[in-house]
Amino acid sequence: MTTEGKREGTGEGVGEDRNAGHRPLTGGALTRARVLDAAARLIGTVGLVRATTKEIAREAGCSEAALYKHFRDKEEIFVRVLRERAPRLADAVAELPARAGEGAVREHLEAVVEVAVPFYRQSFPMAGGLLASPELLAAHRRKLDDAGPHQVSSHLADYLRAEQRLGRVAAGIDPDAAAVLLVGACFHRAFLEVFYAGEAPAEALRPAGLAEFADATVRALLDGVGAPGA
Template identity: 80%
Template sequence: MTDEGNREGAGPLTGGALTRARVLDAAARLIGTVGLVKATTKQIAREAGCSEAALYKHFRDKEEIFVRVLRERAPRLAEAIAELPARAGQGTVREHLEAVVLVAVPFYRQSFPMAGGLLASPELLAAHRRRLDNAGPHHVSSRLADYLRAERRLGRIADVDPDATAMLLIGACFHRAFLEVFYAGEGPADVLRPGALEDFARETVRALLGGIEETAG
């Protein structure tokens, strides 16, 4: 997952930057295999090919590593959502919402192994919550609601509750990601419908915008 030689306009990572990137990559791999609680800093350092002392030059503790993995190694959901309100009135609402789905599902899919360990440890969860201050996961749906509210003011969507609509879309993405992680390709053939993520995005947004109530006449 390291972008050592693939960063646009920049050379390969070296020195401390390379060590930091390798630590994050190693942490992401271990959290996905052994879980957050069992992934110790010693294991992460060994997987990254550095000493534990070198690891602590870049991160205060495992909690900070977890936060940085989410922010730098997972699909950038928060950033994608934060940009939406400024795009109200541009393009189509359908295109914007489908783009959200295409980022949100991979984000939640990648986050589940990390979040599972976090939720299983009340102490770690409390520490994580304090460190986030007010920048918690609720911002995903609230910022999406801000975008929908702006589109409603422009008359581009119906007079529906933006907060409820945002929760419906994000909830659908969350459940889709959960099914993918839970079954890991070993579930019933019809467990994921629509099968392809692009089809899921298109049909979910279509149902959300069009509704399912039969029209009169």
């Protein structure tokens, strides 16, 4: 993630809020935004465990007391960073079932891929420290309630089921399995990008571009890999 200006993959700059358009933030809203920006930077560089509230406050240019006026603890900051500073994957898939029958199935799925890969790419540095700490992971799960990561494939499967009822997706496929295949492909692609950090060998990322990857992956999912009559 960038340290200032626009955040990678979101098109938003420091001091802006998703719900406020491009209106500059002031007062407590500005402090809150700076804390989230600082947390996102630190988690992405030094990791979740080392990104203490003290370090986050220092990076944000505020006191720890000011930080705690907006967030209960570091776990809440982590949750808000994922929800407000990463590409909005949950929103993108949650609205899909209601759009069944509109546009082309292929285009909807490609749009999901183009949001999912950047989301997972930005989430990996944050999730690494979380997964390494059973206590922190358990606390994080409790804060999520029913909004866990399974919702991504669940909403996507609901969309495919709805399109299946309309005859726009093959009747013989399992929507849940198809959803997991698509999400898993995005997850693996993001992992490779984070692992190689811009130094991937030529054969590691195929297709090279995100748009091309989305097109090829969705095509493979919808068209299948079995030869006709095989």
